Every structure is written in C-alpha cells, then in structure tokens.
Amino acid sequence: MTSHLPHLVLMAALALTLPLIAGCEQEGPAEEAGRKIDQQVEQLGEQLEQAREAATEAVEEAGDRLEQTTDTPR
Numbered sequence: 001m002t003s004h005l006p007h008l009v010l011m012a013a014l015a016l017t018l019p020l021i022a023g024c025e026q027e028g029p030a031e032e033a034g035r036k037i038d039q040q041v042e043q044l045g046e047q048l049e050q051a052r053e054a055a056t057e058a059v060e061e062a063g064d065r066l067e068q069t070t071d072t073p074r
Contacts, residue, residue, distance in 0.1 A: 027035070
C-alpha cells in the first residue's frame with residue numbers, strides 16, 4: 001500500500017503557491033504610482049534637456065551678435 005501523503009503535500013503546496021504567482025502579474029496601486037512617477041520624471045528630464053538646448057543656443061547667438069558688434073569698425 002503506497003501513501004498518498006507526498007502527493008497531497010505537493011498538491012497543497014501548488015494550491016497555495018499558484019495564487020501568489022498569479023498575483024505577482026497584477027499591478028497594485030504602489031506599482032502603478034511608481035510607474036506614473038517614472039514616466040513623469042522621464043518627461044521632466046526631456047523638458048529640461050530641451051530647455052538646456054534652447055538656453056545654449058540663445059547664449060551662442062548672443063555671443064555671435066556681441067562678436068559681430070565688437071568686430072565692426074566704427
């Protein structure tokens with residue numbers, strides 16, 4: 001007569017583990033909030049990069065105008 005106890009233990013372990021594994025796939029409120037924060041930080045980084053590029057261009061243009069003004073004989 002073989003014991004069914006090892007099979008019952010295995011089935012019970014699977015029955016308890018599968019819902020936990022399936023639950024890991026669902027995004028909870030903290031994960032969703034974290035994802036939204038990540039997206040906003042990325043967008044802010046892109047906006048800062050655009051602002052830096054615009055400021056650099058404005059400074060270069062101002063420098064060019066200043067150079068033209070000082071190079072022009074009076």
